[in-house]
Amino acid sequence: MRRYLLLFVVVFMALAGYGQDVILVRKGDVQSLLDAIKTASDRNRDRDSERIFILIPDGYYDLGEKTLTRVAGNNIALIGQSMEGTIIRNAPSIKMESISKTAVLQNRGKGNYYQDLTLKNDLDYYNVEPDGRAVCLQDKGDRTICNRVRMLSYQDTYYSDYEKSHNYFQNSEIHGTIDFICGAGDVWFERCMIVTEKRRRDGSGHNIIMAPRTSETKWGYVFNRCTIKNDESAFYYGRGWHTNPRCVWLYTKLMTPEKLLPTRFDPEGMKISSNYFKEYGTMDAHGHDITPKTNVVRFTLRDHTQPFVAETIMTRDELKQYTLKNVFGEWNPVKLLKKLEKTSKKLKKQYKLN
Template identity: 30%
Template sequence: MAPAYSSYLRMFVMALFMFVLASSRVGALVTSTAILVRVDQSGKGDYRKIQDAIDAVPSDNKEPVFILVKPGIYQEKIVVPADKPFITISGLKANGTIITWNDGGEIFESPTFTVLASDFVARYLTIQNTLGARTKAVALRVSGDRAAFFGCRILAYQDTLLADNGRHYYKNCYIEGAVDFICGNAASLFEAKPLTYICIFFSEVPFTFTLKGDASITAQRRESPSEDTGFTFLGCKITGVRSALLGRPWGAYSRVVFALSYMSGAILPQGWDDWGDTSKQSTTFYREYKCYGPGANARKRVEWSGKLTTEEAEFFMTKNMIGGRSWIRSTPTHFKKASTATSNNPATHA
């Protein structure tokens, strides 16, 4: 291992040490050892591109693979295939490891980063689609089961995060967009200690959008009462420079819960919209629980949304809604060298 990269890895492990301890306290699975694969644009790692590192993981992989990405701007359109589970992709700081693309159009084809595999983890990455307000332009599509994201920044304009299918966990992430920018039919828990930021056309984004009219944060697509899907936002902070609804129903049985979350004045007083179909008012499940801030005032909320009681809220206040205690895993504490199946001469990966 090169001295510079050895130093970088030591810094990485030290920075995550406290996080590992915290994760284990809340029931995360402890993954003590993983295969280490290094991505470095300078050529000092195993690969120069993130996709090359993913491609080198064997099909039907059974062993944790930790892809450590050195800081830089990676202009890549990335896919984690369905036959490559147990992959972690990690930077050290989200604002230093940026994965960017600018595709748009069809919602399932436009993402900068697509996860089709199960048991996937991303840590400390920025994933962005810079196309802007011209059309649907997804930053992150997650269609695999048991996927977790820690400390990531997910940025786009419309349909930023397509939480498509499966069970997903987002902790301490920053999610930014304008139109239906958290959408799909996954069972997703957005949790923060202290805060996950959900920003509506926020000024931090490094490119400019123009938002005309009101927008919606969520477009959840639950289509049947038998589906155990929905979005729960626990302890989040919602802010922005434009107004927005909390959600509107992409599916007739759309289910979204905001609990213990701060809502700025960017949230419109009515809170929710039926997307022009009054029949969905009786089938959607839109609830709030002990939220606070100027946007949490419920006096003008639509009458077909509601508040959860303490007893009702219990189900949404833990990882039980996604079965997370059985599959969310912590950062490995030990690493071993990649085999020839997952590592090659970096000079061949220009």
């Protein structure tokens, strides 16, 4: 009872003093973090709820084997002190290995905002091969924004798990080995760092970055001016999961372009061979354009049936269609991000988290 009373006092003081609804998590206290998320989720059940800010000081918030911590409310902002220093971690039991059971956080609300924190899933990946599905953020919400968020895992690191979602990432970092950016909806990744880890313990095998299952939206995954850092295995940009997979890589910087496998996209889809996979303006580490003039790929299923032949180099006319306005319509995530970032900066200063 005392713990919840203290939490209420923190929120009340924030409202009275600064005109913002704020919950301040106790430094390094994982129960305080869980209480804050539950309180915010309970209060912001309505889609038009006023935004609540959860401020999280640098620290190691260890959830142990706990999974699927739900951010169930709407318009909640989880703001860490720094991306490198604010770490929320879990370590699911190997018995829990699954795309739907292992997530550090499960986002279920609309308009939630994540900034300056790390999500780490420490499932013992190399002891559960060939599958080691360990999700950092399972996103069942809509209009999610991740700004300077780092996700550390191996397989299925970020899972966009709502068919009609429209989400936005900026200046974030996602690590993994295979299908580590996967799922549905339209998701735009702006100036993000994509980092591949060792595929298998012995260093064998190759990486596959994304696996979309686009179904009820038009655009799928859009990677714009992102960087792929690959120091380990050879890799593909991605492969199809099912339904109508769509993904484009625009102005991508490859730190090790020699590790990109010849077809660039995996020619063997999981449940479907047809897709819309394209790239444009690909660069090496020095910014030189290394895009092939043409790259025709014969896609099939893994049993080599259902052949589908496609050109994967985008034309200028196709490129012109990929704007934030076209992808998101009236929702302007960049404008909202700037507003929330400005508010977060003020709150961090007021609560001495800068």
